[in-house]
Amino acid sequence: MKVAWEGKIYEVDKPLTAGKLLEKFSLNPEAHIVVANERLVTEDSRLSHEDSVRIIRVISGG
């Protein structure tokens, strides 16, 4: 599946849950949300090869 994160596209081979995807990228689920095929998904949602996935960082500062 294709995963968009911080302006880059990553290819992830194996199907996995949204929570595992965040773990794979070493990201805290409290600070990120996962969108699959333009739909917001919970961490236990299974992502498949065909899915187009976006990880959005929700924390901003200054």
Add this chain to the structure above:
Amino acid sequence: MKCRVCGKEANIRLSAYNTALCAEDFLAFFERRVARTIQKYKLITEADVPLVAVSGGKDSLSLWYILDSAGFPADGIYIDLGIDEYSHISFDKARMMAARLGRKLYRFSLPALFRKGIGDLSKLMKRAPCSLCGVLKRYLMNKACLDCGYTVLATGHNLDDEASALFGNLLYWKEEYLFKKDVALQGKGDYLAKKVKPFFLCSEREAAAYALLRQIDYVYEECPYSIGAKSLLYKELLNKIEMTSPATKIRFVKGYLDRVKEQEVRVDPKRCARCGYPSYTDICNVCSLFERFGTGDGLHVECYGQTGETPGQETSFEADRV
């Protein structure tokens, strides 16, 4: 994971509330929470004419949208910090929301006021950009609110902003700042506008999910000057704690609110001898800044019309106040 309300597939897990919700029920939950905060802390009444501080980010744009849908139609104020592409993109997002809501958007432009952006000004003033940005934003937004006839200034500060600021103030025992934050800060006479934070009890993650689900187009990029900011480090640390101990942030901030009521005795702020606005010194920082680097043309604000699409006539504030 199923939605706790309707049993459909959930779209968001809210560990602080030990629940999960579908998109529709999450939107209702979030809007109810904001409405309750407004009501409980008497932030905005039907008699108020609110102005929203808009940065182009998820929090301020969601706040603008939610106030409008909750029956508190507001206009917006945007400060152009002169940060090249970042400022252009964020202003476009603010203007798009103004058009969507059919409201006015005011803009102060630092390059127009000083012929310099925040980066150059901070170097000349030998002050961190975020600190100077805070000073200028507070001043200009307060001024816009008072001079344009608005009764309350609403900002998009969220639970994570408040928790991280509180964490930093406690960590270094900054007692001078510790009990100054609140959901509402009352105005004073004709020189200090009432300021409110309707998202005080809403997490940053909830605000981002709300913006996404309401198709609010916001600027995703981080302000280039915030990279390495301590507030980001504190937010990261608090989210690590939140992961293992859900609801820590909300308990922390609610605990603060209980204590601030007991501790707070607000003293009237001093006023700048030149402009009359609140100041810790005889002449406020912004008047000093204008004296040194101002273009001499006074303080102008651009107003984008009710549709938000075309600039309206430029409005000049009283030049003798700066």
